[in-house]
Amino acid sequence: MTKAVNESLPTSAVTEKIKLSLTKRHRSEMMFKSTGLAAVVLGFILVFVLLFDITSKALPAFHQHWVQLEVDFSEDNLRYSEGISLEDLRYRSTLRKAIANQFPDVKSRRDKRKLYGLYSTNAEFAIKDFLIANPNTLDTIQNIWVRVDDDVDIYLKETTSLGEPLVRVDVKEAQWIKSLVETGRIDKRFNIEFFTSSDSREPELAGVRGALTGTMLTMLVTLALSFPLGVAAALYLEEFAPKNKWTDMIEVNINNLAAVPSIIFGLLGLAVIINIFGLPRSAPLVGGIVLTLMTLPTIIIASRASIKAVPPSIREAATGLGASKIQTTFSHVLPMAMPGILTGTIIGMAQALGETAPLLMIGMVAFIVDVPASITDASTVMPVQIFLWADSPERGFLAKTSAAILVLLGFLFLMNASAAYLRRRFESK
Amino acid sequence: MTTANLVFIVMLIALASYWLGIQRSIKVAGGKQQVKHLVSLPSQYGLLTAFWCGIPAILFLLLWSAIESSVIDAFLIDQVILSADGQVQQNMGLVVNNVKLLAEKITLSEDLSAATELQLQNAQFYILLNEKATLLKTLLTLVIAVGCVSSILAKIKHSFHARNNLERIVSGLLFTCSGIALLTTIGIVMSVLFESIAFFSQVPVTEFLFGTQWSPQIAMRADQVGGSGAFGAIPLFVGTILISTIAMCLAIPVGLMIAIYLSQYATKRIRSIAKPMLEVLAGVPTVVYGFFAALTVAPIIRDFGLLIDLPIAAESALAAGLVMGVMIIPFVSSLSEDAMTAVPVALKEGSLGMGATQSETVKKVILPAAIPGIVGAILLAVSRAIGETMIVVMAAGLAANLTFNPIESVTTVTVQIVSLLKGDQEFDSAKTLAAFALGMMLFITTLALNIAALKIVRKYREQYD
Amino acid sequence: MVDIISAKSLGSNDIKIEGAVGEPFCDDAKMSMRNVDVFYGDNQAIHDISFDLEKNQVTALIGPSGCGKSTFLRCLNRMNDLIPICNVKGSLQLDGEEIYGKQMDPVLLRARVGMVFQKPNPFPKSIYENVAYGPKIHGLATDKAELDEIVETSLIKAGLFNEVKDRLDSPGTGLSGGQQQRLCIARTIAVSPEVILMDEPASALDPIATAVIEELIHELKEKYTIAIVTHSMQQAARVSQKTAYFHLGQLVEMGDTKQIFTNPSHELTENYISGRFG
Ligand SMILES: Nc1ncnc2c1ncn2[C@@H]1O[C@H](COP(=O)(O)OP(=O)(O)OP(=O)(O)O)[C@@H](O)[C@H]1O
């Protein structure tokens, strides 16, 4: 029998035998291939779900509802008299009067308090700023637009039947909102303030300007440090370093450093940069240094690859003309390797841009309203802002968080696209 | 003057000395026409002068900032002891801190009514100390910068080899830069090591490594060492392992199948659209994944649990683990694809040429041949998962439950590091130090995984090169 | 050891090829190819080639480097399917069945038309597993004993058994180059193919290993139909009964090996052969 297969049976018998299992094998082949395809499709679905989820959550943040108030800036209302600065007038009571005038039927104290809650806490400052900017409107009645409270904003964006209660808006409030809408006193506007204002405890007021500025400053520090350091280190290792134990050690060390969890760099920053060197907590300077240490391996590895790709003939030609090693390196090798180095740097910077964990360690998580003006001011950065907002209980921050994520992803996309563009141009040359 | 301003001034001086160096060399040569008789170019003399001015001054500044605060503190402590008639107070750190806070208030001209006369005196002393130190720092920096410049200018002669000198400096600089990576590693090791040693002097190593109670915030017993809670890290280790395992259960099969499909089946077109997709997955910041896990995936999982009458924790390990798995998919897939494309085509052809189907070839020839590379990839991915912070900080819990149940809430090493160090903290407390001990465990583990992975991958590359 | 003669050096530009001379066809054909064209993208590598592979005979394909021998050989068991830009036209038949036809399953085809490659490519598995690979995937053995039997007879036929019988479990990659190539032949014959294609099977081997392989080919022809690509004229003369001479993607001459080497009809063939000897 055994012999039969191999020896005496005509080969066509083997063919028959193979044919027996062929259908099954083809089926399992199909299965396997489909599984692979399914995995790829799953990847696409995940990307889609992730982006769709965030985008759909973010969209509401780009609009904000405003409500019109008829404010009576009478001297009586404001308790104004000669010699009192415009800063110190009674704006709160003026605002409340204006609100109460819109709803003459609301009488009880409790209802009134509820009513005031429909308007952003910032309304008082809005009318104050208005009067200070236009002092001649004193003693006139002005129509002023102020933001609605974040719960009202969400209600207006989500409700399908105006006037019906919804999450955190009860029947009475819903009716009031309805009457405001019907009298045309509510307006939906593009929320430009999201980009021009800084963090706030009130969702309707919070914006990303502070975090964006902090990110810019931190990235500047990172770039200013990591680019020269990374290129210098790569040049040394590729062009100057003798092949010995020391360089081997540095090489292994760089590879390992590239895979050290980012949070460890935060510990380093806290223990060394803040506690030993005494640099200020929460500052873009410290954040930049920590991110530099973190991205340095990426930049060094990419730069080395790029420098290695410069053909040796270039070096030989330059050296042949009497240029020293250093001259050859800086005026011939480095310029040719530059596109690759830049690509690596952009990728490293993109990594740094999205990094959060180490910055938590060095105190960039504080609630900071001011826009940082220098690299030693306390500040926060986009990813940390996202983290902070995501942690906030107010529902209004959900959209803000998602919108901030979109902004961050937008920057990342730009950076990666430019890296890809650079790489392609470089490769085609 | 602040250090930043000083650095700026030093740079200005360096710029000026660049120009001075050039002028000086031209003068030594005897006019612009004679420059060619110099052994080096004028710009090289200029650069050399600038380097000689900038480098020592900046180095000095660095050194100064490193030691300034500790020296000032030492003086301050002396003064505090002196002012209290030589009595050494028990909580010295607190007193010193109060003085510093007060000094800050004085400079910001805030309300000082709460302070005692003695405190005010000390604060004034502290302010004076700081002013003196800043003055000294500024003066010394300028003296160093100017002194170095004049000495090097004096050296510029006909036969002075600026080029050689310059090259030596530049290669020295490059060498120093290459050492930064090493310094970083040393810095990491030192910082986690010293703080950990301090921690283990308060909490026994065995309690940390084998204890099953983790509650650093609450005091457990009055007489307890460290005085502030239990530091048994086993629940954290278990939580970390649990979440990483869930992540790998998703990432390994999906990532591997993607790698197989892309390297063996996909047409060029599919590859060209699948690669960017993977890049997107790899490029999304972890804080975004954390948000997705906490606000989208976790609620879905919990709702699903309600549907089938299964109580799933709001911060279940499952949600964090799954999303972490998604994050790691591109990592596994790209590294294993590299490993599979490194398998020689001859092996693949040999198998297909015998009548094996593509899948049989993959399963019986390509995967076994690529297994070291894939194992390396998986080790790196595991190290990623263990060290991942934001996803777990946002989606996993804080309570240290000792459980392997994926639908319960667990905490991880990284979550605890963040929660112990986030916000203001007093150094030296066991609570703060515990974070560094955890950091050390994390560093050792990931380092071991990385070294193993790199070794395996390198050996495997050699095999086919 | 092996001179690669390029087409240019043979003065190809001056000499016309108008269909193959000699006897490209036979009555007892195992495989027959008619008007085969092969393209790599827009690049035509094979121009209108027609000939037969005679049953239980060794056919040598010779010709200068780049003339399309490997390309043609790889068409015979559809290994070219793996190259996306490769496109085959014309009729290729195995026992009258169209190789590129809809009915033909490439998996089955490759089991029937086995291939031995230029560089030995044993799988990174044990010697036993290497040989058992084909029978296992094709389900040729029902139990372990049967599989052992197949492995043993294949190794015996490949002339390797005596050398490796004590270390069947050691890795196949640990063998010498010549042993590895015989292992690959054993692996191929373990699935009892009808045709064996060999693409320069001895080019990576030393003369002694080459001689062993040649001896083996000689024995194998009793059972199998063999096509072998070689750059060595002596080898072609020693192992083959038929020889086909390729030039720039065309078949110039085909006929009995003896006749081709002693009295070639076409000028190009003569140039090539004498170039080798001269
Ligand atoms: N994968 C491929 N893609 C594109 N062109 C190819 C490919 N393989 C071979 N060719 C081209 O087809 C022609 C024939 O190549 P082939 O490998 O068949 O020659 P050969 O006769 O086997 O040469 P050698 O004796 O050197 O092995 C050559 O011009 C070659 O450039």
Ligand SMILES: [Mg+2]
């Ligand atoms: Mg060939």
